[in-house]
Amino acid sequence: MTLFIRRLNASAEDFHQQLDSLLAFEAALDADLERRVQDIIQAVRQQGDHAVLEFTRRFDQCEAASMAELERPKARLEQALNRISPAEREALTQAAQRIRSYHENQKQLSWRYVDDDGSLFGQQVTALDRVGLYVPGGKASYPSSVLMNAIPAKVAGVAELIMVVPTPRGEHNELVFAAAALAGVDRVFCIGGAQAIAALAYGTQSIPKVDKITGPGNSYVASAKRQVFGQVGIDMIAGPSEILVICDGQTDPNWIAMDLLSQAEHDEDAQAILLCPDAGFLNQVEDSLKRLLPTLSRAAIAKTSLEARGALIKVQDLSQACALANRIAPEHLELSLENPEQWLPHIRHAGAIFLGRYTAEALGDYIAGPNHVLPTSGTARFSSPLGVYDFQKRSSIIQCSPTAASQLGKLASLLARGESLTAHARSAEYRII
Amino acid sequence: MTLFIRRLNASAEDFHQQLDSLLAFEAALDADLERRVQDIIQAVRQQGDHAVLEFTRRFDQCEAASMAELERPKARLEQALNRISPAEREALTQAAQRIRSYHENQKQLSWRYVDDDGSLFGQQVTALDRVGLYVPGGKASYPSSVLMNAIPAKVAGVAELIMVVPTPRGEHNELVFAAAALAGVDRVFCIGGAQAIAALAYGTQSIPKVDKITGPGNSYVASAKRQVFGQVGIDMIAGPSEILVICDGQTDPNWIAMDLLSQAEHDEDAQAILLCPDAGFLNQVEDSLKRLLPTLSRAAIAKTSLEARGALIKVQDLSQACALANRIAPEHLELSLENPEQWLPHIRHAGAIFLGRYTAEALGDYIAGPNHVLPTSGTARFSSPLGVYDFQKRSSIIQCSPTAASQLGKLASLLARGESLTAHARSAEYRII
Numbered sequence: 001m002t003l004f005i006r007r008l009n010a011s012a013e014d015f016h017q018q019l020d021s022l023l024a025f026e027a028a029l030d031a032d033l034e035r036r037v038q039d040i041i042q043a044v045r046q047q048g049d050h051a052v053l054e055f056t057r058r059f060d061q062c063e064a065a066s067m068a069e070l071e072r073p074k075a076r077l078e079q080a081l082n083r084i085s086p087a088e089r090e091a092l093t094q095a096a097q098r099i100r101s102y103h104e105n106q107k108q109l110s111w112r113y114v115d116d117d118g119s120l121f122g123q124q125v126t127a128l129d130r131v132g133l134y135v136p137g138g139k140a141s142y143p144s145s146v147l148m149n150a151i152p153a154k155v156a157g158v159a160e161l162i163m164v165v166p167t168p169r170g171e172h173n174e175l176v177f178a179a180a181a182l183a184g185v186d187r188v189f190c191i192g193g194a195q196a197i198a199a200l201a202y203g204t205q206s207i208p209k210v211d212k213i214t215g216p217g218n219s220y221v222a223s224a225k226r227q228v229f230g231q232v233g234i235d236m237i238a239g240p241s242e243i244l245v246i247c248d249g250q251t252d253p254n255w256i257a258m259d260l261l262s263q264a265e266h267d268e269d270a271q272a273i274l275l276c277p278d279a280g281f282l283n284q285v286e287d288s289l290k291r292l293l294p295t296l297s298r299a300a301i302a303k304t305s306l307e308a309r310g311a312l313i314k315v316q317d318l319s320q321a322c323a324l325a326n327r328i329a330p331e332h333l334e335l336s337l338e339n340p341e342q343w344l345p346h347i348r349h350a351g352a353i354f355l356g357r358y359t360a361e362a363l364g365d366y367i368a369g370p371n372h373v374l375p376t377s378g379t380a381r382f383s384s385p386l387g388v389y390d391f392q393k394r395s396s397i398i399q400c401s402p403t404a405a406s407q408l409g410k411l412a413s414l415l416a417r418g419e420s421l422t423a424h425a426r427s428a429e430y431r432i433i
Numbered sequence: 434m435t436l437f438i439r440r441l442n443a444s445a446e447d448f449h450q451q452l453d454s455l456l457a458f459e460a461a462l463d464a465d466l467e468r469r470v471q472d473i474i475q476a477v478r479q480q481g482d483h484a485v486l487e488f489t490r491r492f493d494q495c496e497a498a499s500m501a502e503l504e505r506p507k508a509r510l511e512q513a514l515n516r517i518s519p520a521e522r523e524a525l526t527q528a529a530q531r532i533r534s535y536h537e538n539q540k541q542l543s544w545r546y547v548d549d550d551g552s553l554f555g556q557q558v559t560a561l562d563r564v565g566l567y568v569p570g571g572k573a574s575y576p577s578s579v580l581m582n583a584i585p586a587k588v589a590g591v592a593e594l595i596m597v598v599p600t601p602r603g604e605h606n607e608l609v610f611a612a613a614a615l616a617g618v619d620r621v622f623c624i625g626g627a628q629a630i631a632a633l634a635y636g637t638q639s640i641p642k643v644d645k646i647t648g649p650g651n652s653y654v655a656s657a658k659r660q661v662f663g664q665v666g667i668d669m670i671a672g673p674s675e676i677l678v679i680c681d682g683q684t685d686p687n688w689i690a691m692d693l694l695s696q697a698e699h700d701e702d703a704q705a706i707l708l709c710p711d712a713g714f715l716n717q718v719e720d721s722l723k724r725l726l727p728t729l730s731r732a733a734i735a736k737t738s739l740e741a742r743g744a745l746i747k748v749q750d751l752s753q754a755c756a757l758a759n760r761i762a763p764e765h766l767e768l769s770l771e772n773p774e775q776w777l778p779h780i781r782h783a784g785a786i787f788l789g790r791y792t793a794e795a796l797g798d799y800i801a802g803p804n805h806v807l808p809t810s811g812t813a814r815f816s817s818p819l820g821v822y823d824f825q826k827r828s829s830i831i832q833c834s835p836t837a838a839s840q841l842g843k844l845a846s847l848l849a850r851g852e853s854l855t856a857h858a859r860s861a862e863y864r865i866i
Contacts, residue, residue: 001616057681064839088851102554105544113510113538120788121535121802126781128815134635142852204625211814233815237663255863261856297855340832347828348559355553355832358864362857363833366845368830369554382666394817395780396803399773400796401789411524412799418521418608419575423694424731426797430688431791 001294001318003303005286005309008318010275017185022311023328025239025377030219037223041198055195060137060168062190067206071178072188080177088175095367096182097145102369103155118401123394128158130207130208131391132200132232134215134225135176135187137166137192143179144365148372149214149386150183150283151303156391161185162210163421164202166192192217197224201232214373214386235386239377240269240309243361244330244350246321246343249278251357257288259334262362264305265298273328275321322346329380332361351380405431434727436736438719439744443708445501455744456761458672458810462685463652468658469766470627470656482638488628493570493601495623500639504728505610513610521608526802527579529615533657535802536588537754539821551834556827560590563641564824565665566618567648567658569832570599570611576612577798581805582647582819583616589824594618595643599625625650630657647806648817657737668819673702673742676794677694679776682711684769684790692767695795697738698731704742706761708754715745722864733787755779762813765794770840782813838864 008018008170028347043051049067056062056070064070081089090183131153135146143292153161163180167190180188188206191199197217203209212233213225225234243263245257247256258270262338276282279388289306293299315321322343337343347353351374354361365372373386400408416424441451463495476484482500489495489503497503514522531829545555564586568579579596586594596613598605600623613621622640624632629648636642645666658667676696680689693705709715726732748754755776758766763781773788780786784807787794798805806819831851833841842861849857 034645037506045508064494064533087847094844095848105546106556111538118799123803123818124777124780124786129781144848201475230812233812252863255860257560257862258856258860262860265854265856275755277764297853302787304854313795344830347557348562350828352590352829352831353557354841355830358835358838359831359833360485360838360842360845360860361863362849362860363434363838363841363845363864364829364831365857367841367849368552368831368833370556374829375826376773377663379663379666380826380828382826385556385829387827388472389822393808393813393815395783395821396797396807396818397715398785398797398801400792400801402791405791405793405796408796408800409793411527412796414524414795415528415799416795419577420730421695423691423698423735424798427688427691427793427795428697430685430794 001299001303001323003290003306005289005306007282008311008313010313010315017038019327020074022309023378027268029060033219035225037194037227039221040194041224041227044195044198044204045202045302049206050188052191052195052199052207053345055193056191058300059193060166061217062167062170069207071191072190075183077177077188079182080174081181083174084178092143092147092175092179092182096151098367098369099147100155103152103388106152107155108389108392112397117404117407119404120397120399122397124397125392127159128211128391128393129158129164130160130210132210132213133161133163134196134213134217134221135163135165136217138168138171141165141173141176143175144372145216146176146179146185147183148179150185152371152386153391154184156388162208163188164191164196164200166190172331185405194220197221197228199230212391214227214390217374231286234256235373236375236379236383237389240337241266242271242272242330242376243273243332243334244325244328245274245334246318246325247274247276247281247336248318248338249276250338252280253284253288253429254292255357256336257285257292259361260289260306261296261302262309263332264302264310264415265296266269268301268304269309270305272306273311273313275313275324277317277321279314282314286312295416318343319346329374329378331374333365334359345390349380351375351385402433406433434732434736435724436726436739438722438739439864440715441744441746443746443748443757455556455742456811466652467656468725469661474631474657474660475628477628477637478635483638485624485628485632485637488626489624493599495600495603497796500637503623505623510614510618510621513607514614516607517611522611524664525576525580525608525615525682528577529753531800531802532580532584533588536585536821539585541822541825545830545846550837550840552837553830553832555830557830557843558825558827560592561824561826562591563593563595564591565643565644565646566594566596567629567646567650567654568596569596569650571601571604574598574606575803576606576608578649579609579612579618580616583613583618585804585821586824587617589821591824593641594622594699595641596845597624597629597633597738599623627653627657630654630661632662643803643822644778647823650789659849660788666824668806669808669812669816673704674699674705675763675809676706676765676767678707678757678767678769679751679758679770680707680709680714682709682714683771686714686717687725688767688790690725693722693739693743694725694729694735696734696765697743701734701737701752702742703738705739706744706746708746708748708757710750710754712746712747715747719745720815747860752779758783762810762811764807764813765797767794774817784808785820833866839866
C-alpha cells in the first residue's frame with residue numbers, strides 16, 4: 001500500500017495559503033435532503049407516533065406494530081450488563097466512573113450577593129428538565145458516546161434522559177444498552193433518523209418532548225437537529241474529527257504515527273497533522289506511517305484521510321508550532337514534548353490538550369475522564385467541550401430595595417426616555433419615592 | 434382608545450389549549466429573504482471591502498468612497514461622551530459600572546487537579562480573541578444594548594471588540610457612540626445589515642474577521658447570523674420580548690399595568706401576561722390598562738400587542754402560578770408578591786426573575802446590572818442570559834503519568850477494539866509498560 005502524505009514547510013512563502021486550503025472544509029448543504037427532512041418533521045408534528053412508526057418501518061426495515069414495542073425498559077438495559085464480557089463490563093464501569101468524577105468539577109453553582117443599598121443580585125442555576133440523547137445505530141454505534149453524552153447530563157441533575165437509537169433490521173449493540181444502564185439513561189426508544197429528532201423535539205403520544213438534544217448522527221440527523229433548533233436546544237453539529245500533534249522529535253516515531261492514524265481511521269474527511277522542528281523526525285514518522293498503515297483494519301479509510309487532508313509540517317521552533325495551533329484551533333492537540341506544561345499557557349484555542357508523550361489522544365476518547373465531544377473545524381476559537389454546563393442554565397435574580405428602586409428608577413427613566421420608551425420610564429418612575 | 438384584553442381562567446377545562454395557542458409564535462421563514470442574504474454573504478466573501486461599500490451605498494444611502502471613511506476612531510467615540518447631556522452621561526456611566534460589577538461574578542476560572550496516579554486533569558478557560566457586536570441603526574438604536582453586549586465581552590477579557598452600526602442617510606445616535614466609549618469598544622464601523630455580518634464573519638481588507646457575533650438586528654441580520662453560524666459563534670436569535678407577572682393582588686394595579694405596558698410597547702408581537710389568584714385585582718389592572726394606554730407615546734403598538742398576545746389569567750393559587758411560569762419559561766418574570774423569596778425555589782425556567790413589588794422589569798433593562806439579553810419564546814428551558822461565559826471557552830487538559838497511561842491504555846484498547854477502531858487500540862497499547 002503506497003501513501004502520499006503532504007509535506008509542508010512553515011517558512012515557505014506560500015505556506016499560509018497552503019495551510020488555508022488544507023484546513024478548508026465545508027460540508028455541502030444538500031437542499032433536497034433538507035426538504036426531505038422538513039417533510040419528516042412536519043409529518044411527526046402532525047401525526048405523532050403514527051408517523052414515527054411508519055418512518056421506522058420504512059427506513060429501519062422494522063416490523064414493530066406499536067411504539068410500545070420499540071421501547072426498551074430499564075430491566076433490558078440492566079440485562080445487557082450481564083450479556084457483555086466481564087472485561088468489557090469492567091472497562092465500561094471504570095470509564096463511567098472516571099468520566100463522572102472529572103465532570104463533577106464542571107458543575108456550576110448559583111450565586112448571590114446583597115449590595116450596600118440592600119438589593120439582592122445573583123444567578124440561579126438549574127438543570128434542564130428533560131434531555132434527548134441520539135445514538136447512531138448499526139456499525140457507528142459507540143458505547144463511549146453514550147457515556148460521554150449521558151453522564152454530564154446526569155451530573156448536571158437532568159431529571160429525565162431519553163435515549164433514541166435505531167436498530168436497523170433489528171440489529172442492536174449490547175454494549176450501547178450496557179453503557180445506557182451505567183450512565184443512568186431513563187428511557188430508551190429504538191428509533192432513529194430525522195423522525196427520532198422530530199419526536200424528541202415536539203413530543204408524540206409515547207415519546208416525551210425534551211428541552212435539548214445532544215449526540216452525533218448522519219446527515220439526516222444533523223439537518224433535523226439544525227431545523228428543530230430553537231424549539232429545543234442542540235449541541236454543536238460536529239464536523240470531521242481532527243488531531244494536531246506538536247512533537248519535539250524525541251517521541252518514538254511509531255507512537256506519533258499511530259496517534260495520527262487513530263484520527264485518520266475515523267473517516268475519510270478526518271484530519272491528522274504533525275508539527276515538528278526536526279525534518280529528520282518527520283521523515284521517520286512518514287516511514288512509520290507507511291509501514292503501519294497496511295496493518296490496520298481500516299487502512300483504506302486512513303489512507304484516504306491522510307492523503308486528502310493530512311500533513312507533516314516542518315516548523316522553525318516550538319513557538320511557531322504553538323502559534324499555528326492557535327491558528328488551526330484543533331479538536332485534539334497533543335503536546336508530545338519534554339516540558340509540555342511550559343507550552344500550555346501559549347495554547348489559546350483547542351478542544352482538548354493532551355500533554356506529554358504518554359497521553360495518547362485515544363485515552364481521552366474512552367477512559368481518561370474529560371469529554372470526547374469537542375469543537376471541530378476551528379470552532380474551538382469560540383466553543384467548548386460538551387460538559388455539565390451544557391445541561392444547566394441560569395436565571396438572573398434581582399430584588400431592589402425600595403431605596404435602590406427609587407435611585408435606580410431615576411436613572412432608568414432618563415435612559416428609557418432617551419430611547420423613546422415612555423412606558424418603561426413611567427414603570428420605573430412609579431417606584432421613585 | 435378601546436382595549437380588549439384576553440381574560441382566562443386556569444381552572445377552565447380547555448385552559449391548556451388556550452394557553453398553548455396564546456404562546457404559539459413561529460417566526461415565518463422567508464425563503465426569498467434567505468436567498469438574498471446568501472447572495473450578499475457570497476459577494477462579501479468574494480469581493481471584501483468592495484462589496485461592503487457597494488451594499489452600504491445602496492441600502493444605507495451613504496456616499497462613502499472608502500471603508501476608511503466608514504470607520505469612527507476612538508477619539509470620535511470619546512467626543513460623543515462630551516456631546517450628550519451631563520445627566521445622560523451620568524446615567525450611562527452608572528449603568529456601565531453596575532453592569533460591569535454584576536458581570537464580574539460570572540467570570541469562569543480554570544481548574545485542575547492531580548489524581549492518585551500522578552495524572553493531571555483540568556480545564557483551561559480562555560477569552561475569545563475577537564468579537565463583533567451588531568447594533569441596529571436608526572430609531573431602534575439602543576445605547577443600553579451596546580453596554581449589555583460589550584461589557585460582558587470585556588469582562589471576559591476579549592482583546593478586540595469590533596462594533597458595527599449602520600448610519601442610514603448619515604443618521605447616527607451620539608448615545609450609542611458614548612456607550613461604546615464607556616464599554617471599551619475597540620473599533621467602530623458604520624455599516625449594517627447582512628453585509629456587516631458577512632464582513633465580521635469572513636473578514637475583509639479593512640474589517641477584521643471575528644470569532645463570535647452578538648447583538649440584535651432585523652430579519653436580514655438574523656438570517657445572516659444563522660447562515661454564518663459555524664464559521665463564527667453567534668448569540669441566540671431573539672424572538673419577541675415577553676413579561677410574565679405573578680401578583681398576589683396587593684401591588685398597586687397601576688404599577689402592574691405599567692409593567693405590562695412597558696413590555697407591550699416594545700413591538701406588536703411582544704407578550705405581556707399577568708397571573709393572579711384575585712379576580713377583583715385582575716379587573717382593577719384591566720381598568721388601569723385602559724386608562725393608561727392612551728397616555729403612552731407608543732399606544733398603538735402596545736394596544737396591538739396586548740390584544741393579540743396579552744392575557745390576564747385568574748389562577749387558583751400562587752403554586753399554580755409558579756407551575757404555569759415553568760410551563761411558559763418567560764424571558765422576564767416579576768414576582769410581585771409579599772414574600773417573593775419563598776417562591777423563588779419553585780421557579781425553574783425564566784430568563785430573569787424580578788423579586789418584590791419595587792423591582793420593575795424596566796430597571797433590569799437599563800441599570801440594575803444583570804444582562805437584558807435574555808432567552809425568549811420558552812428557550813429559558815435550556816438557555817441562559819447573555820453573560821461573560823458566552824465570551825469564554827474551555828479546553829480540556831489531560832496529562833497521564835506513565836503508570837496511568839499503562840493502566841488506562843489496557844482499558845482503552847479493549848473499548849476501542851469493541852468499536853473496531855484498531856489504530857485507537859494500538860496507539861493506547863504502545864503506552865502499556
